[in-house]
Amino acid sequence: xxxxxxxxxxxxxxxxxxxxxxxxxxxxxxxxxxxxxxxxxxxxxxxxxxxxxxxxxxxxxxxxxxxxxxxxxxxxxxxxxxxxxxxxxxxxxxxxxxxxxxxxxxxxxxxxxxxxxxxxxxxxxxxxxxxxxxxxxxxxxxxxxxxxxxxxxxxxxxxxxxxxxxxxxxxxxxxxxxxxxxxxxxxxxxxxxxxxxxxxxxxxxxxxxxxxxxxxxxxxxxxxxxxxxxxxxxxxxxxxxxxxxxxxxxxxxxxxxxxxxxxxxxxxxxxxxxxxxxxxxxxxxxxxxxxxxxxxxxxxxxxxxxx
Amino acid sequence: xxxxxxxxxxxxxxxxxxxxxxxxxxxxxxxxxxxxxxxxxxxxxxxxxxxxxxxxxxxxxxxxxxxxxxxxxxxxxxxxxxxxxxxxxxxxxxxxxxxxxxxxxxxxxxxxxxxxxxxxxxxxxxxxxxxxxxxxxxxxxxxxxxxxxxxxxxxxxxxxxxxxxxxxxxxxxxxxxxxxxxxxxxxxxxxxxxxxxxxxxxxxxxxxxxxxxxxxxxxxxxxxxxxxxxxxxxxxxxxxxxxxxxxxxxxxxxxxxxxxxxxxxxxxxxxxxxxxxxxxxxxxxxxxxxxxxxxxxxxxxxxxxxx
Numbered sequence: 175x176x177x178x179x180x181x182x183x184x185x186x187x188x189x190x191x192x193x194x195x196x197x198x199x200x201x202x203x204x205x206x207x208x209x210x211x212x213x214x215x216x217x218x219x220x221x222x223x224x225x226x227x228x229x230x231x232x233x234x235x236x237x238x239x240x241x242x243x244x245x246x247x248x249x250x251x252x253x254x255x256x257x258x259x260x261x262x263x264x265x266x267x268x269x270x271x272x273x274x275x276x277x278x279x280x281x282x283x284x285x286x287x288x289x290x291x292x293x294x295x296x297x298x299x300x301x302x303x304x305x306x307x308x309x310x311x312x313x314x315x316x317x318x319x320x321x322x323x324x325x326x327x328x329x330x331x332x333x334x335x336x337x338x339x340x341x342x343x344x345x346x347x348x349x350x351x352x353x354x355x356x357x358x359x360x361x362x363x364x365x366x367x368x369x370x371x372x373x374x375x376x377x378x379x380x381x382x383x384x385x386x387x388x389x390x391x392x393x394x395x396x397x398x399x400x401x402x403x404x405x406x407x408x409x410x411x412x413x414x415x416x417x418x419x420x421x422x423x424x425x426x427x428x429x430x431x432x433x434x435x436x437x438x439x440x441x442x443x444x445x446x447x448x449x450x451x452x453x454x455x456x457x458x459x460x461x462x463x464x465x466x467x468x469x470x471x472x473x474x475x476x477x478x479x480x481x
Numbered sequence: 482x483x484x485x486x487x488x489x490x491x492x493x494x495x496x497x498x499x500x501x502x503x504x505x506x507x508x509x510x511x512x513x514x515x516x517x518x519x520x521x522x523x524x525x526x527x528x529x530x531x532x533x534x535x536x537x538x539x540x541x542x543x544x545x546x547x548x549x550x551x552x553x554x555x556x557x558x559x560x561x562x563x564x565x566x567x568x569x570x571x572x573x574x575x576x577x578x579x580x581x582x583x584x585x586x587x588x589x590x591x592x593x594x595x596x597x598x599x600x601x602x603x604x605x606x607x608x609x610x611x612x613x614x615x616x617x618x619x620x621x622x623x624x625x626x627x628x629x630x631x632x633x634x635x636x637x638x639x640x641x642x643x644x645x646x647x648x649x650x651x652x653x654x655x656x657x658x659x660x661x662x663x664x665x666x667x668x669x670x671x672x673x674x675x676x677x678x679x680x681x682x683x684x685x686x687x688x689x690x691x692x693x694x695x696x697x698x699x700x701x702x703x704x705x706x707x708x709x710x711x712x713x714x715x716x717x718x719x720x721x722x723x724x725x726x727x728x729x730x731x732x733x734x735x736x737x738x739x740x741x742x743x744x745x746x747x748x749x750x751x752x753x754x755x756x757x758x759x760x761x762x763x764x765x766x767x768x769x770x771x772x773x774x775x776x777x778x779x780x781x782x783x784x785x786x787x788x
Contacts, residue, residue, distance in 0.1 A: 204656070205648070256591060256592075256595060261587035280568035285648050293639070295638075295639040296639035329603060329606035332602040336595075337516065337600055348589075
């Protein structure tokens with residue numbers, strides 16, 4: 175399969191949905207601008223695409239869950255805005271553009287993040303918007319999502335984004351700066367800061383498709399392995415990538431003396447570990463046939479990416 | 482009825498639930514400490530109590546929705562932590578104690594806020610925790626909350642806390658500093674920054690009790706009037722109260738040249754407006770008999786409070 179074409183198509187669907195969702199400006203305009211500035215700064219939409227690919231692997235259609243998948247991108251975007259703040263990683267560039275607080279000031283950057291996080295949960299409660307934007311009648315394409323499944327998804331998202339997941343991981347990450355690296359702390363940071371929300375993205379598919387628990391468990395494993403590999407590749411690119419490719423200052427992890435995989439285990443061992451994780455991710459999909467090919471190809475793509 | 486005793490009892494129930502919920506420390510401990518520091522800084526628990534009183538007015542028991550009601554306090558607490566940040570209102574004191582960023586630093590204060598907001602949505606998806614903490618079996622007291630009602634509540638909360646509500650209101654509030662006051666902007670700030678989440682708190686009762694739309698509409702009106710009055714009284718207390726009573730620096734609104742009711746209309750007219758709103762709130766409860774007495778007394782209490 176042509177994974178580049180697949181990723182492009184799904185990314186365009188996510189972008190179309192998000193563009194439409196934020197097409198009506200809200201007051202104050204500067205808040206709306208700050209939210210959309212970061213949301214449309216060229217993100218790869220990996221999390222929504224993983225949710226869609228996983229839903230498709232469970233027999234669903236992308237359009238049926240586009241609004242739930244898109245909500246994941248709001249959470250990811252909020253986390254980038256807050257991570258970049260002067261009191262956190264103090265980054266001036268993100269995806270080749272000045273970071274939110276550089277353009278809108280700190281107060282508006284914090285509020286834009288808060289608003290994106292909150293709006294994600296609003297999106298997750300809306301079981302009609304996916305259709306309105308495609309101008310399709312409910313009768314035509316409407317797949318009823320069970321309210322109890324939706325609650326399970328919201329619970330998953332809140333758990334993986336909050337103190338047990340992403341926020342807790344970011345707090346540990348900040349505290350780890352300048353401290354002696356150890357593999358247990360590093361694994362916990364990666365698992366919570368990155369892998370948790372990626373796992374949730376993948377789990378969204380089987381949860382909304384009401385798949386059985388065996389399917390859910392297999393995809394949960396896939397998500398965890400892919401999430402961990404994704405973070406290791408990010409750490410490698412922070413050292414090896416060029417500023418142009420990455421769109422942010424390279425070596426910023428080293429500058430902050432962050433605990434990363436390459437720092438702890440060296441470059442070769444890190445690459446090997448990432449490859450192992452990708453193999454394990456693909457292995458967890460063995461019960462699926464061709465319907466999971468996009469998930470397999472995404473895993474292979476994530477390790478080969480250059481940005 | 483003895484409203485002081487009523488408020489004390491309900492506040493203690495909310496505190497008991499929250500203490501229990503946060504009794505298991507999470508890693509990193511400093512994040513957990515930052516979250517609980519602000520959560521247990523002496524808040525009056527007005528929003529959870531309004532949700533409980535409103536659920537009781539619709540025939541329910543406080544214990545049945547304690548976890549949903551408590552989630553509102555997490556959102557309120559997060560908003561205070563972020564509002565106090567140096568880049569926002571730059572407050573050093575809150576409820577007589579140093580603000581979060583003064584104690585834990587800016588990064589941890591931002592993350593504590595993010596974590597509290599996210600955890601609120603996790604709490605809202607949990608339909609068992611209310612019972613575990615009271616050591617009661619599900620069979621004994623369990624009131625099944627319909628998943629579709631819960632989704633409507635989560636939607637309400639996300640809408641009133643996000644860009645259309647609280648976050649949007651805070652953004653407008655910050656932008657209004659030093660600008661020419663006008664009554665339309667002021668009303669919009671009050672409505673979104675304070676009244677929206679208070680209205681949602683009151684609506685939680687009828688939504689979870691599955692009351693009819695007429696009941697829901699009456700309580701929505703009550704919430705809006707009470708929420709607006711609450712903000713006007715806050716603005717009055719910022720000028721008239723003593724630092725000791727308020728637990729924060731008095732006159733900070735004036736220092737920041739914020740747009741407030743007393744600045745725009747003077748003290749007498751502001752007090753009169755608050756009284757009018759409280760009367761209107763009580764008037765919206767006319768279809769209820771004694772089961773809504775706590776709501777009536779809370780409205781009267783809110784205008785008489787000194788802090």
